[in-house]
Amino acid sequence: GITETTAASADCPAQPAAENPKIAWMAYTMPVRTEYLHFSAENVSIRNGPDAAIDIEQMLREPIRFDLEADGPLVLIVHTHASEAYTQADGDSYTAQGAYRTADTNYNVVRVGQALADRLNELGISTVHDTELYDAEGYYDAYDRAAEGVGVYLAKYPSIQMVIDVHRDAVEDSAGNQLAVRTTINGESAARLLLVMGSDLAGLYHPNWRENLAFAVKLQALCEQDSPGIFRELSLRSQRYNEYLTPHSILLEVGTAGNTLREAIRSAEYFADELAKLLHSANVENRAD
Numbered sequence: 001g002i003t004e005t006t007a008a009s010a011d012c013p014a015q016p017a018a019e020n021p022k023i024a025w026m027a028y029t030m031p032v033r034t035e036y037l038h039f040s041a042e043n044v045s046i047r048n049g050p051d052a053a054i055d056i057e058q059m060l061r062e063p064i065r066f067d068l069e070a071d072g073p074l075v076l077i078v079h080t081h082a083s084e085a086y087t088q089a090d091g092d093s094y095t096a097q098g099a100y101r102t103a104d105t106n107y108n109v110v111r112v113g114q115a116l117a118d119r120l121n122e123l124g125i126s127t128v129h130d131t132e133l134y135d136a137e138g139y140y141d142a143y144d145r146a147a148e149g150v151g152v153y154l155a156k157y158p159s160i161q162m163v164i165d166v167h168r169d170a171v172e173d174s175a176g177n178q179l180a181v182r183t184t185i186n187g188e189s190a191a192r193l194l195l196v197m198g199s200d201l202a203g204l205y206h207p208n209w210r211e212n213l214a215f216a217v218k219l220q221a222l223c224e225q226d227s228p229g230i231f232r233e234l235s236l237r238s239q240r241y242n243e244y245l246t247p248h249s250i251l252l253e254v255g256t257a258g259n260t261l262r263e264a265i266r267s268a269e270y271f272a273d274e275l276a277k278l279l280h281s282a283n284v285e286n287r288a289d
Contacts, residue, residue, distance in 0.1 A: 021128075021130060021149070021152045021153050021156060022130065022131060022132060023128050023129070032124075032280065033068075033280060033281065033282045033284065034277075034280055034281055034282065035281060035282060036281060036282045036283055037222060037277070037278065037281045037283050038225075039060040039218050039221040039222065039225075040060075040221055040225060041056045041057050041060060041221070043220065043221040043222075043224035043225050043228075044056050044060075044217050044220050044221050044224070044234065045233045045234065046217075046233065046234045046235075046236055047233045047234065047235045047236065048236050049235065049236055049237050049238060050199060050201040050202075050236065050237065050238040052199060052201060052236060054210075054213070054236070056217060059210075059213065059214035059217045059218070060214075060217060060218060060221060062211075062214045063283070063285050064215060064218065064278070064279075064283050064284045064285065065247075065284075065285050065286070065287040066161055066162070066248065066279060066284050066285075066286075066287055067159075067161065067286045067287040068279060068280070068284065068286070069286065070159035070161070071159060072126065072157045072158070072159030072160070073126045073127060073128045073157045073159055073160055074125055074126050074127065074159060074160065074161055074162065074279075075117075075120060075125055075126070075127040075128070075160065075161075075162045075163075075164065076127070076128050076129075076130060076150065076153050076154075076157075076160050076162070076163045076164070076246075077113045077116055077117050077127060077128070077129045077130065077163075077164045077166060078113075078130040078132075078134075078146055078149065078150055078163060078164070078165050078166075079108075079109050079110055079113055079130070079131075079132075079133075079134065079146075079165065079166055079167070080134050080135065080142045080143055080146040080165050080167070080241075080242070081109070081134070081135045081139065081142060081167055082105070082108060082109060082110050082131070082132065082133040082134060082135055082136075083097065083098070083101040083102060083103055083108055083133060083135050083136070084100070084101060084108055084109045084167055084168045084257075085100050085101055085102045085107055085108040085109070085168070085257075085261075086100065086107075086168065086255065086257060086258075086259050086260050086261045086263075086264055087100070087178065087180070087257065087258055087259065087260055089260045089261075089262075090260055090261075090262055092107055092260065092261045092262065093107075094106070094107035094108075099257075100170070100178065100257035103133060103136065105131055105133075107261060109166050109167060109168050109254065109264075110131050110133075111261065111265070112166055112168075112254050112261070112264045112265055112268045113129055113131075113164075113166040113268070114129055114131075115265045115268045115269055115272075116164070116166065116268040116269070116271065116272050117129040119268075119269045119272035119273065119276075120272045120275065120276060123272065123273065123276035123280075124276065124280065125272075125275070125276050125279055126159075128153065128157065128160075130149055130150075130153065132149055134146040134149060143241065143242055146165070146242060147242045147245065150163055150242060150245050151245070154245065154246070160246060161246055161247060161248055161287065162246055162247075162248035162249065162250075163242070163243075163245060163246050163248075163249040163250075164249075164250055164252055165241065165242065165243075165249070165250070165251045165252065166252050166254060166268070167196075167251065167252070167253050167254070168191075168253060168254055168255050168256060168257065168259070168264065169181070169194055169253040169255065169256045169257075170256055170257045171256045171257075171258065178256065178257040178258040179256060179258045180255070180256060180258035180259045180260075180263075181232065181255060181256050181258070181259065182259065182263065183227070183229040183230050185227055185230070185266055185267065185270050188266060189263055189266075190230070190263050190266040190267045190270065191254055191255025191256070191259040191260075191263040191264045191266070191267045192229070192230060192231065192232050192255065192267070193223070193230055193231050193232065193252060193253065193254060193255075193267055193271060194231065194232045194233075194234075194235060194252070194253035195216045195219075195220060195231070195234045195235070195250055195251070195252060195253075196235045196237060196241065196250075196251040196252075196253060197209070197212060197213050197216050197234065197235065197236050197237065197243065197250065197251070198212075198237055198238075198239050198240035198241045198243045198244070198251070199213075199236060199237065199238055199239075199240065200240065200244075201238040202238040202239055202240070204239075204240050204244075205240075205244055206240040206243065206244040207244070208244065208247045209240070209243065209244070211247050211248075212243050212247065212248060212249055212250070213236065215247075215248050215250075216234065216250050217234070218278065218283075219250075219274065219275060219278055220234055222274055222277065222278055223270075223271065223274045226274060227270065230267065230270065247287075252271070254267055254268055254271075255267065
């Protein structure tokens with residue numbers, strides 16, 4: 001596929017801004033650890049762009065260190081390219097500002113992120129949602145502005161241990177037509193998902209990229225086990241995509257421009273269910289910092 005996040009990465013550490021972050025909604029329920037989960041390497045395929053030395057089996061065996069009992073939000077959802085939108089269908093019409101883009105947060109990926117945040121909060125994973133349009137002033141330097149925004153949240157909420165940067169991909173055929181990537185969830189059409197994971201192989205500071213990748217591999221293994229075909233091949237890149245800011249950062253592509261908003265929301269809610277299942281499992285250890 002053609003992932004629209006290949007050309008830019010933030011080269012500077014985040015500097016907390018002076019103003020307070022914009023918080024959409026949050027709730028919190030004390031989590032309860034449940035059963036141990038089984039992860040299979042057969043459920044994970046990685047497109048290893050930088051040809052890094054990785055061992056999927058070893059990553060699946062590594063412990064998950066995530067402090068579920070931390071006082072405050074645990075997850076931050078952000079959108080570096082917030083204006084990314086979907087094919088207009090099913091009554092989801094918007095005023096386009098560029099091809100498959102809109103500033104209307106009811107119809108771009110911010111709406112998908114809100115569905116993800118709402119479901120995580122319902123499931124006891126305290127989550128905040130940054131609805132800022134970081135690409136409003138420019139697409140490729142949006143990563144630098146997003147890094148600053150994430151820095152604000154991390155300064156305000158040191159309890160945050162995971163940042164999910166929600167995007168949508170774009171895949172074209174030879175004639176330039178946008179294609180959808182689809183699967184089914186409970187018999188309903190849904191957008192396929194893609195994890196884009198960064199590294200330090202371009203020479204940028206990212207000391208925890210292997211830990212980030214190991215977490216993403218376990219998450220994809222679980223999702224694929226429960227709903228085969230929901231994920232496309234995980235994409236490991238030499239860029240870092242601001243994933244150096246927390247030890248469990250991921251870039252999540254929810255569908256493509258050819259998908260509908262409703263398909264994307266359906267997949268985001270499924271992803272939230274699986275993420276909560278993973279974090280509530282007995283595989284998770286309280287993080288030792």
